[in-house]
Amino acid sequence: MTFSIHGLAVARGIAIGRAVLAVSSRMEVVHYFIEPGQVEAEILRARRGRDAVAEELQRLQADMPHDAPPELAALLDVHLMLLQDEMLVNGVKHWITDRLYNAEWALTTQLEIISRQFDEMEDDYLRERKADLEQVVERILRHMRGVASPVAPPPSAPRRQAEAGAEAEFLLGGAADAPLVLVAHDLSPADMLQFKQSVFAGFVTDVGGKTSHTAIVARSMDIPAVVGARSASQLVRQDDWVIIDGDAGVVIVDPTPIILAEYGFRQRQITLERERLMRLRHTPAVTLDAQAIELLANIEQPGDAGAALRAGAAGVGLFRSEFLFMGRSGRLPDEEEQYRAYREAVEGMQGLPVTIRTVDVGADKPLDKGYKDSSLNPALGLRAIRWSLADPAMFRTQLRAVLRAAAHGPVRLLFPMLAHVSEIRQTLAQVDLARAELDARSAAYGAVQLGAMIEVPAAALMVRQFLRYFDFLSIGTNDLIQYALAIDRADEAVAHLYDPLHPAVLRLVADVIAEGARQGKSVSVCGEMAGDVAMTRLLLGLGLRSFSMQPAQILAVKQEVLRADARKLGEWAQQLLDADDPAASLQAP
Numbered sequence: 242m243t244f245s246i247h248g249l250a251v252a253r254g255i256a257i258g259r260a261v262l263a264v265s266s267r268m269e270v271v272h273y274f275i276e277p278g279q280v281e282a283e284i285l286r287a288r289r290g291r292d293a294v295a296e297e298l299q300r301l302q303a304d305m306p307h308d309a310p311p312e313l314a315a316l317l318d319v320h321l322m323l324l325q326d327e328m329l330v331n332g333v334k335h336w337i338t339d340r341l342y343n344a345e346w347a348l349t350t351q352l353e354i355i356s357r358q359f360d361e362m363e364d365d366y367l368r369e370r371k372a373d374l375e376q377v378v379e380r381i382l383r384h385m386r387g388v389a390s391p392v393a394p395p396p397s398a399p400r401r402q403a404e405a406g407a408e409a410e411f412l413l414g415g416a417a418d419a420p421l422v423l424v425a426h427d428l429s430p431a432d433m434l435q436f437k438q439s440v441f442a443g444f445v446t447d448v449g450g451k452t453s454h455t456a457i458v459a460r461s462m463d464i465p466a467v468v469g470a471r472s473a474s475q476l477v478r479q480d481d482w483v484i485i486d487g488d489a490g491v492v493i494v495d496p497t498p499i500i501l502a503e504y505g506f507r508q509r510q511i512t513l514e515r516e517r518l519m520r521l522r523h524t525p526a527v528t529l530d531a532q533a534i535e536l537l538a539n540i541e542q543p544g545d546a547g548a549a550l551r552a553g554a555a556g557v558g559l560f561r562s563e564f565l566f567m568g569r570s571g572r573l574p575d576e577e578e579q580y581r582a583y584r585e586a587v588e589g590m591q592g593l594p595v596t597i598r599t600v601d602v603g604a605d606k607p608l609d610k611g612y613k614d615s616s617l618n619p620a621l622g623l624r625a626i627r628w629s630l631a632d633p634a635m636f637r638t639q640l641r642a643v644l645r646a647a648a649h650g651p652v653r654l655l656f657p658m659l660a661h662v663s664e665i666r667q668t669l670a671q672v673d674l675a676r677a678e679l680d681a682r683s684a685a686y687g688a689v690q691l692g693a694m695i696e697v698p699a700a701a702l703m704v705r706q707f708l709r710y711f712d713f714l715s716i717g718t719n720d721l722i723q724y725a726l727a728i729d730r731a732d733e734a735v736a737h738l739y740d741p742l743h744p745a746v747l748r749l750v751a752d753v754i755a756e757g758a759r760q761g762k763s764v765s766v767c768g769e770m771a772g773d774v775a776m777t778r779l780l781l782g783l784g785l786r787s788f789s790m791q792p793a794q795i796l797a798v799k800q801e802v803l804r805a806d807a808r809k810l811g812e813w814a815q816q817l818l819d820a821d822d823p824a825a826s827l828q829a830p
């Protein structure tokens with residue numbers, strides 16, 4: 242029966258495909274398709290993983306001391322039994338044979354199906370066996386990690402990359418080759434990054450806000466996504482057909498042929514619109530009254546430079562370097578590794594400027610999945626520059642790496658979340674020290690411009706002081722809104738209050754832009770507001786001349802720029818600043 246689930250629209254477009262339900266995010270597995278000729282080998286690999294665990298459990302049983310509690314022996318029995326469970330064994334075979342999933346993916350898919358059945362059991366004891374099953378599967382996965390797949394996961398675009406542009410007719414016809422969409426309770430930003438190379442055509446998560454980092458990464462992947470869909474991961478079943486409408490924030494489960502045809506049509510329209518926008522790629526971003534506008538890209542990884550160039554970006558306005566630090570089980574990248582990554586981004590941009598932001602972990606960007614931030618309120622805790630300044634040696638490792646990369650092209654160094662002049666001074670002192678350390682070992686490095694993120698209201702209110710110390714500013718509206726309105730940006734329960742058009746937010750943004758213009762220093766916006774076409778004219782009217790956004794948004798924003806008369810928009814924007822309800826006047830003039 243068809244039903245729909247409402248969430249928040251975070252990454253545009255329509256995806257139609259079969260649901261893949263992600264299991265516990267503790268089990269990190271790669272998803273790729275194998276060739277039909279590799280089915281036997283893949284089944285064998287899964288069986289070997291299982292056999293190895295069986296041996297391990299039997300050994301544990303044999304070595305068990307006589308005085309060991311009897312529950313322990315019983316537990317091992319249960320695990321051994323679960324290991325041989327027909328449903329698990331046959332299910333894994335099915336996903337490998339019929340769907341050509343790699344063994345790890347087959348295993349976690351089947352685990353999810355069985356887990357759901359456990360959840361529905363009346364009997365408490367049986368229900369609790371779900372945890373045992375998870376442990377068993379985790380053990381198998383651990384063993385399989387040591388056994389290389391005969392089928393290497395594809396390096397980039399996988400075979401049969403699930404296409405967002407699936408046709409309704411195709412869906413109604415056969416299912417074996419259908420695109421896949423991932424449905425999960427939650428995905429960390431690091432999870433999302435892992436999925437960047439994967440087979441999924443769309444994402445749905447139960448939790449998350451529009452500017453949560455998970456949503457931001459989804460947007461950077463340029464595939465439809467809906468977050469904050471509450472209980473989607475409970476309501477959708479493995480293999481259900483789903484439509485993700487990333488524009489409306491709606492997920493339609495088990496759609497009828499008529500609904501599929503309608504969405505198939507909309508998919509084609511979107512594709513045509515994108516092709517039309519591609520023609521603007523080489524058109525200079527200039528308003529009707531001849532104001533040149535800088536359209537920059539936000540990137541998460543050095544390899545994203547290609548997407549930035551393809552979208553016609555004038556440079557990188559925000560390289561979120563923290564993604565190099567995530568999912569590494571606490572082992573942070575050393576100077577050499579960071580240098581190579583920054584250099585790759587700089588060289589990838591072929592002479593265009595690259596703004597590298599120093600690491601901004603914390604709050605909804607944990608270093609590692611499963612890592613529990615013990616601070617009472619992580620968004621107000623030791624994150625971003627506070628984290629860097631708390632460990633100056635680590636901070637300088639990053640600064641040295643960035644300075645060295647600057648020898649290969651224009652680099653701008655950006656610091657997140659500054660709020661105090663004392664922090665500014667400490668930060669700049671660390672930059673001087675990093676240069677001195679490079680001098681001491683005669684290492685080559687380049688000149689960098691220094692900039693501050695304006696993302697704490699205190700920073701916006703003291704913009705004059707900030708401009709004394711920095712060459713440029715970048716307004717991080719995602720956090721600025723969060724902190725000005727006291728709304729957790731990742732919490733879907735208060736997402737309706739997260740308002741970029743709140744008069745207080747507009748006032749802060751307007752004042753920073755105006756002060757930068759007065760002092761002749763560059764001010765950019767690099768929060769999600771910059772990539773929202775509904776905001777382009779307003780920001781132009783407020784005097785903004787530099788926008789940084791996900792590459793996928795650049796051409797749509799450019800279209801708005803080309804149609805705008807910045808001078809006329811100036812007067813209108815000033816009126817809007819004084820309005821009680823700016824959102825109501827956003828459409829004019």
Ligand code: PEP
Binds near residue numbers: 717718719768
């Ligand atoms: C912001 O806060 O607007 C920003 C660009 O930084 P991030 O989204 O990474 O916190």
Ligand code: MG
Binds near residue numbers: 717
């Ligand atoms: Mg921020």
